[in-house]
Amino acid sequence: MILSSALQAIGLFIATNIDDIIVLSLFFARGAGQRGTTARILAGQYLGFAGILGAAVLVSLGAGAFLPPEAIPYFGLIPLGLGLWAAWQAWRGDDDDDDDAKVEGKNVAVWTVAGVTFANGGDNIGVYVPVFLNVGWGAVVAYCIVFLVLVAGLVGLAKFVATRQPIAEVLERWEHILFPIVLIGLGAFILISGGAFGL
Numbered sequence: 001m002i003l004s005s006a007l008q009a010i011g012l013f014i015a016t017n018i019d020d021i022i023v024l025s026l027f028f029a030r031g032a033g034q035r036g037t038t039a040r041i042l043a044g045q046y047l048g049f050a051g052i053l054g055a056a057v058l059v060s061l062g063a064g065a066f067l068p069p070e071a072i073p074y075f076g077l078i079p080l081g082l083g084l085w086a087a088w089q090a091w092r093g094d095d096d097d098d099d100d101a102k103v104e105g106k107n108v109a110v111w112t113v114a115g116v117t118f119a120n121g122g123d124n125i126g127v128y129v130p131v132f133l134n135v136g137w138g139a140v141v142a143y144c145i146v147f148l149v150l151v152a153g154l155v156g157l158a159k160f161v162a163t164r165q166p167i168a169e170v171l172e173r174w175e176h177i178l179f180p181i182v183l184i185g186l187g188a189f190i191l192i193s194g195g196a197f198g199l
Contacts, residue, residue: 005142009147012127016124028163029168030179031106032106041158044109052118057140057144060132072194073190073195076189079116083179083186090180116186119187120186
């Protein structure tokens with residue numbers, strides 16, 4: 001029973017988080033050369049994912065008043081806003097070619113990673129809630145433990161992808177354009193697919 005729940009949790013995690021590899025890889029590209037980038041990304045990913053699990057568990061417990069399903073799509077405003085801010089900075093030239101300025105302008109904040117992770121987790125919440133409602137609470141705990149272990153693996157995989165030489169060169173060269181595009185696209189997708197603002 002425990003093994004079955006663990007295998008189901010692994011499959012569910014992969015299905016709902018595979019898209020995070022691209023976003024996390026861009027965070028690694030953005031923070032390349034900065035000390036502590038991996039720790040900040042890992043901390044942010046854990047904070048954001050803990051928020052996703054907390055919301056899914058609360059909704060599963062019947063706390064619909066705390067997080068009504070209609071509110072989930074509006075989390076798309078977080079990556080949309082961050083993407084627009086990053087695009088504004090790139091357009092203003094905050095990411096200029098001076099090496100010192102380049103390093104200073106590409107600090108990856110824990111709260112940014114956490115916000116993007118949580119906002120991108122609307123589909124996770126939508127998938128986890130029905131699963132949590134259909135299994136016992138022992139299985140829910142097992143799912144959450146497996147998910148939290150796999151978060152570190154997800155961050156490690158994203159770092160591996162971002163540090164492969166050909167990929168790293170592309171990400172480093174185009175990161176200032178790709179980063180805002182991915183975040184804006186992610187935010188728009190979350191808003192539109194969730195029917196926010198009657199879209």
